[in-house]
Amino acid sequence: MSPFLSFFNKIDPQVETKPKVALSEVDHEMRLPVLLFTISGILWLLIGTFFAIVASFKMHSPELLANFEPLTFGRVRSAHLNAMTYGWANNAVFAVGLWIMARLCKAHIRYASMLIIAGVFWNIGVTIGIIGILTGGLTSVEWLEMPPQVGPLLAFSYVLIGMWGILMFRFRERGHVYVSQWYILGALFWFPWLYVVAITMIFLEPARGTIQALTNWWFGHNVLGLWYTPMGLAAIYYLLPKVLGRPIYSYYLSLLGFWSLALFYNWAGVHHLIGGPIPVWLISAGIVASVMMVIPVVVTAINHHMSAVGNARAVWQSPTLRFIVFGAMSYTLASFFGSWMALRSVNVVTHFTQFTIGHAHHGVYAFFTMTMFGGIYFMMPRILEREWPSAMLIKVHFWCAAIGIGMMLVALHVGGWIQGMDLNNPDIPFFSPDSSARTILGALKPWLFSRSISGILLTIAHIAFFVNFALMLIGPRAVRYKEGPTLLAAERKGA
Template sequence: MSTPASPSVMSALSPRDTAESRDRRAELAEIDESTSGTVLLFFLAGMAWLLIGTLFALIASYKLHSPEFLNQYAWLTFGRIRTAHLNAVIFGFSAEVAVGVVLWLMCRLCRVPLMAQSVINAAAIFWNVGLVIGIGGILRGDTTGIEYLELPKYATPILFVAFALIAVWTIVVFRFRRERHLYVSQWYILAAVLWFPWLYSTAQLLLVLEPARGTVQAAVNWWFGHNVLGLWFTPIGLAAIYYFLPKVIGRPIHSYYLSVLGFWTLALFYNWNGFHHLVGGPFPAWMITISIVASVMMVIPVVSTAINHHFTMVGHFGKLKYSPTLRFIVFGAVSYTISSLQGVLSSVRWFSEVAHFTHHTVAHAHWGMYAFFTMTMFGSMYYILPRITQREWPSERLISLHFWCTALGIILYVVPLSYGGWLQGKAMLNATTPFLEVVQGTLPWLKIRTVSGLLLALGHVAFFANLIWLLARRFGPYRQPEPMILAGVTPAAPVGK
């Protein structure tokens, strides 16, 4: 124990607790407080959609190997329940939790409290009303039939209004920022909120309102479809990793220049990737080739981001044992690297020839959207929720259950299904193998997927239970000033050394 320079007893006990740091903490607490209601609203609605989406997913997954299950109603048929699942988890869970994280991060990083919360709360309500109408419409059979844009056209204007409000609010917060330094997370967030309305409005216009001719629709469809992942979810996921990773371990990002390189190369290349979904399709070769080239170029942002994250973590892996946020965030960051590199491979012609139309693609989508994005969002919520509710997580055991169910569950989902999908593709390439034999060959892998889905569902329920418990403890103990620590271990020294 070194003797502090300050004479006061308080600072002797806690050398980092200066008047300046107290002011800063008070300011952060005030900003967190201003976002509290809104962020909580987005998180809770998102979690409700996660549970609904998980239920839809289990039904769809079970149907795919046991087609006689619940097959007496049109609204429960695979083609509808699968689509309802996708829209519930993408536009319900992922997008809403993402908005919650975006607002909280943006206010914190700009050092501005959230203004006129009622407007943004109205956006949240609009968004959810639009989704209930839209997903109900899909189950009724009103889908547009366009992948990732299935929500019927009577629901999308409501969503668009809600989203416009969210984007405007994020930019307003940014405009009134008191912190002049722009952190890397802010670049990604700003990019995401500006890109999405452009993507969405172009796609709505050329696909739903005034459809373009023939295959141009498919082109616009995949330009949009890939960019929803690449230019909306990915930047928000990366923004969260860039914030929470250094925050939790208490050390700055490894390299500023790598983060600049990673950001601009992602911005430059990712939006050209869409047509690798159309390899072999009825399009001129230049369209496909340009997207394959851009997909391969994605190695640059992915590897530079991976190096940056990894070198920030080096020497701190021991902390994974104690911090729930760090566990999920690191799981997400590693998955981002793996799934992106796997995506690069999938875009190349020889690989696509085998894997394109198989379950391999489904596994890849879950690798990105779940193992990377969803896990990152779980990690973010573990950090944010105690700070906006002033309550600590009630149960460590539920956190552990959540982590292990989702981590093992998604590995059990992705690895076998990727392999099974590859076998399916190989079998399909051999024209002498009857098609029904190919179908039968996929069954074991589809059954494993259902088991993994049950694990994921258990994890989701554990998290939701912990969250409700946290909110129910309104008269419970206040959040302690120290970060949440797992495993019942008290750190030897105050965190941050």
């Protein structure tokens, strides 16, 4: 065996020794980095929500803030995407993903300062990037709009985080690699690969012509599929059985799901260029890979469903599981939609419409963000040894987020489909001075308006989350439940 691979094989998984480190010790040692990432993530979530609301209102009321240059649509839309992606989502991944990794390794935390340095630099990088976008320094590459100058700063922070993950894994005290660890390890390895290749081939040593577009969508789609998806699934596979107190329905299926994702997903992004000027065989390969994704999705869906079925009350009584199960169900649905949208006959309608925007929110919000909310609800009481101060605020957060995103998905999918059908019909004009005429814009406007309403609901949800989190950090009320439910003390007394 090569020395490289033997580096990771410290303990025999068949001989399960009792780890010497307790979970509460791991939680305690992870406190500082997790807090740094979570606080930054939640602040970015609020900033990103503000940009989202502005962008959404501008879609149906273009005169809003039209004379204020930094918030013109092109900039504010990109600022929203980047604040949510690199600000909120990545910080949430670093907090929840690395915490789960640490817990599963069951070893003392080494080099936590690496994470602190990485966290500080990462957030400085994103801040400079967002300011760059708002002041007009943005690029035209979707998902990589931040000025390329911040690339090295983000890459450096990321390298530290990736190295920390690998070192944590190397010094693990558990022989068996749990499925969540596979997902997190995979994601930690894939993301820098994607980022470095994309930055190199688009900005540093730009490839010619459509290869740039190809690299762009290979990157853009894989950020979702090989970074957020594995991190979200890792959280679900850890927290669903953990909260219910019983192992996952089929561990075999969970591993099958991971390996099929690892082998097939990488190709799928090409479906963004269906109809574009690239070789047809490449697009066909992308479509085949997209449809192949049905395998890991079905496998994962069966597994999640069978694990939660019959435990509806337990799911309902846990804030974590409300969000996690919502996320898991959304993952299944969003993935099926994704495979379906990759078919040429469907794509000819949905391409260049709000349907795609709806699909992106289905994946990143309904699945990923909801899952991360669930993860944070489980994680913070253990990290801070305090209880969430308000059950009511958690419920407000859940209901506003669930109804808000549900409404947004209906609006964008239905509105987008109508838009696509209209775009393919040469008799329907885009716009007409005659207000009674049937136009593409006229048909789309009510759906865009309802998207803004859903955005207000999401804003309320995020504010409730922020207030609850802030009170937990600084408010005295949070300590009242110190012996509280999520810390298990009460459960043990009652049992």
